[in-house]
Amino acid sequence: MKNYIILAIAAIITISFKTAETNLTIKGSDTVLPLSQKEAELYMQKSKDAKITVVGGGSGVGIAAFLDGTTDIAMSSRKIKMSEKMKLQDAGKQVKEVIVAYDALSVIVHPSNKISQLTREQIEGIFTGKITNWKEVGGNDEKIVAYSRESSSGTFEFFKESVLENKNYGSTVLLMPATGAIVQSVTQTKGAIGYIGLAYMEKTVKDLKISYDQGKTFVEGTVENAKSKKYPVTRPLYYYYLSKDEAKVKPFIDYVLSAEGQKTVTEVGYVPIK
Numbered sequence: 001m002k003n004y005i006i007l008a009i010a011a012i013i014t015i016s017f018k019t020a021e022t023n024l025t026i027k028g029s030d031t032v033l034p035l036s037q038k039e040a041e042l043y044m045q046k047s048k049d050a051k052i053t054v055v056g057g058g059s060g061v062g063i064a065a066f067l068d069g070t071t072d073i074a075m076s077s078r079k080i081k082m083s084e085k086m087k088l089q090d091a092g093k094q095v096k097e098v099i100v101a102y103d104a105l106s107v108i109v110h111p112s113n114k115i116s117q118l119t120r121e122q123i124e125g126i127f128t129g130k131i132t133n134w135k136e137v138g139g140n141d142e143k144i145v146a147y148s149r150e151s152s153s154g155t156f157e158f159f160k161e162s163v164l165e166n167k168n169y170g171s172t173v174l175l176m177p178a179t180g181a182i183v184q185s186v187t188q189t190k191g192a193i194g195y196i197g198l199a200y201m202e203k204t205v206k207d208l209k210i211s212y213d214q215g216k217t218f219v220e221g222t223v224e225n226a227k228s229k230k231y232p233v234t235r236p237l238y239y240y241y242l243s244k245d246e247a248k249v250k251p252f253i254d255y256v257l258s259a260e261g262q263k264t265v266t267e268v269g270y271v272p273i274k
Contacts, residue, residue: 022251024052028062028075029154030179031103031197032237035268036075039256042264052252056178059154060084066242067091072249074240077103077197078154094243100256102271104198104226105159105233108183108205110190115139117209117218120232123163126193129170134191147182147194150175158235159195198223199269226271237270 026036033056040052055071062074063084080095088095107123109115118126118137125131127146135141148169149156156175160166176182182194187204194205198221201207209218212232225231239256241249255261262272 022047022052022248024072024249024252025055025070026052026073026075026239027055027057027065027071029059029077029237030056030149031077031155031199032075032100032239034199035101035237035265035270038264038268039261040252042260043252043255046255047251058150058152059157060152063240066093066095066240072241072245073253076154076238076240077235078157079236079238080240088242095240096243096246098239098241098253098257099236099273100239100253101237101262101265101273102226103235103237104221104223104231104271105155105162105195105235106198106201106207106221107193107195107210107233108186108201108207109193110186111204111206112190113139113206115208116206117211119211119215120163121214123210124165124167127159127164127169127173128167129172132172142191145189145192146170146173147185147192148173148175149179149182149195150177155179155195155197162233162235163195197270198226201269223266223269223271234271 033054036054040054059076059078062071062076063080065071066074066088080097085095107118115134115137122131122137126144131137132144133141134144176185179196179200182196183200183202183205186192186194207221209220210233211218219225219231221231226234239253262274265272
């Protein structure tokens with residue numbers, strides 16, 4: 001999926017749509033970004049007279065953009081927080097939620113790393129700072145360099161909740177502004193470990209099998225395993241929009257949810273909703 005690697009904090013594309021009434025801005029999750037870009041590109045072929053802008057930056061950035069009126073759809077790789085929903089309600093804005101796809105979160109290391117699998121507990125130990133050397137989990141005597149998304153990212157939140165069981169990240173974990181930056185950093189650092197959405201997987205990094213039953217079974221992060229729910233680190237991907245904008249955003253969202261749109265979900269490297 002190298003065509004979808006995003007190395008900047010935000011990537012922007014401008015696409016023509018059918019009418020000015022379907023002009024949209026979509027902002028938020030870097031995880032959902034490649035999917036939204038491709039869906040918009042294909043939708044452009046059907047509707048050519050308006051415009052849509054797709055911007056990354058993180059789930060929190062997208063949801064916050066409702067407050068300043070700079071987005072029509074917020075992309076998110078996590079569920080909206082109650083605090084965010086309350087802020088919107090205080091501002092007189094009611095938000096609606098749509099699941100557009102599912103994603104498997106891959107744990108990646110440098111290709112030279114002899115480790116091929118880890119338990120959830122071992123990953124927790126690494127990212128909370130309790131495990132600092134690869135030899136502690138059966139690897140070489142080498143310092144672990146852990147990379148994470150920054151706190152505005154829905155992927156940061158999901159990883160903390162699902163993998164770290166809400167424990168805090170260690171102080172030595174390096175926070176990166178975009179998923180592509182994690183891929184690049186792990187590619188260039190022998191002792192590195194990070195986590196990314198499945199669609200960002202590259203041959204320049206190695207993904208690990210993960211066990212959620214204390215090492216009894218290890219499962220590879222693939223679309224097939226995510227679809228069958230065998231892979232444990234799987235999550236829904238969301239679009240959020242304001243109730244007042246439903247008529248404006250519905251044509252595009254309906255397209256994403258259609259059979260054609262869900263086929264694109266698979267092609268980009270995500271898991272369709274059905």
